[in-house]
Amino acid sequence: MERGKVKKKDRGKETEREKIREKGKEEKRKEVEKGNEKGKEEGKRKERETEKEKQRFKGKEETEKDNSSVLSKPLLEPPEKNNHILVLGLDGAGKTSVLHSLALNRVQHSEAPTQGFNEVCISTEDSRMEFLEIGGSEPFRCYWETYVSRGILLIFVVDSADHNRLPEAKKHLHQLIETNPIIPLVVFANKQDLEAAYHITDIHEALALSEVGNNRKMFLFGTQVTENGSEIPSTMQDAVDLIAHLAADMQ
Numbered sequence: 001m002e003r004g005k006v007k008k009k010d011r012g013k014e015t016e017r018e019k020i021r022e023k024g025k026e027e028k029r030k031e032v033e034k035g036n037e038k039g040k041e042e043g044k045r046k047e048r049e050t051e052k053e054k055q056r057f058k059g060k061e062e063t064e065k066d067n068s069s070v071l072s073k074p075l076l077e078p079p080e081k082n083n084h085i086l087v088l089g090l091d092g093a094g095k096t097s098v099l100h101s102l103a104l105n106r107v108q109h110s111e112a113p114t115q116g117f118n119e120v121c122i123s124t125e126d127s128r129m130e131f132l133e134i135g136g137s138e139p140f141r142c143y144w145e146t147y148v149s150r151g152i153l154l155i156f157v158v159d160s161a162d163h164n165r166l167p168e169a170k171k172h173l174h175q176l177i178e179t180n181p182i183i184p185l186v187v188f189a190n191k192q193d194l195e196a197a198y199h200i201t202d203i204h205e206a207l208a209l210s211e212v213g214n215n216r217k218m219f220l221f222g223t224q225v226t227e228n229g230s231e232i233p234s235t236m237q238d239a240v241d242l243i244a245h246l247a248a249d250m251q
């Protein structure tokens, strides 16, 4: 009897243990399912992230492609060719901004100072012009004279509002034109949008352009690069046409 009772008790305990084991298994199963769900969610999230990343990358690639339509090629080594249209002037005058705006036919400010050389190609209906900007800061100025002696046209850009540096700009400009007695000169009196900007007649005087030489073709334009994406002023469009003519004459 005792034993039977014990057995019954034992069986009871066994059933109890059985129930606990079952409950444990059930909970574990639920945990695993929950885990799987979480895993699936995590997987989906990662997929979404990768897709977003791909889209971002594609966007970046497209932006880069768009910018490359400017055909701007920053070079660290001096280029070999001789038939460049040179774009020179002190650092910060706006050489890159003007050049990119002319190439795109839309205002486009530069994003960083030019370190070295910057080649830009502009194609019009009947010509293809290769521009070479050389950095305007001290370490790059030693290249100016070398290139001006083999260039076909000199575009000299000045910041019309930077009154203090106009004498320095004038000194460099006159050294350059002495190096090449026939190269035509186009001066861009840039940043005309700024209140402090000198009018082009004052720039003509400040740069002593009357002393440039009677046998040389010389032109002066007021230019401005204002809001990114806006249309370039008509004076800048006229300047491109003139540059194309001058370059064709020199080829």
Ligand code: G3D
Residues within 6 Å of the ligand: 089, 090, 091, 092, 093, 094, 095, 096, 097, 098, 109, 110, 111, 112, 113, 114, 136, 157, 190, 191, 192, 193, 194, 223, 224, 225, 226
């Ligand atoms: P550089 O190539 O001659 O060194 P950048 O000059 O084209 O790099 O321009 C130098 C700075 O002047 C840039 O500003 C650029 O946005 C600004 N700039 C260029 N052209 C004009 C203009 O016509 N008007 C005004 N208001 N600003 C101009 P950050 O701020 O990038 O230095």
Ligand code: MG
Residues within 6 Å of the ligand: 095, 096, 097, 110, 112, 113, 114, 133, 135
């Ligand atoms: Mg530059």
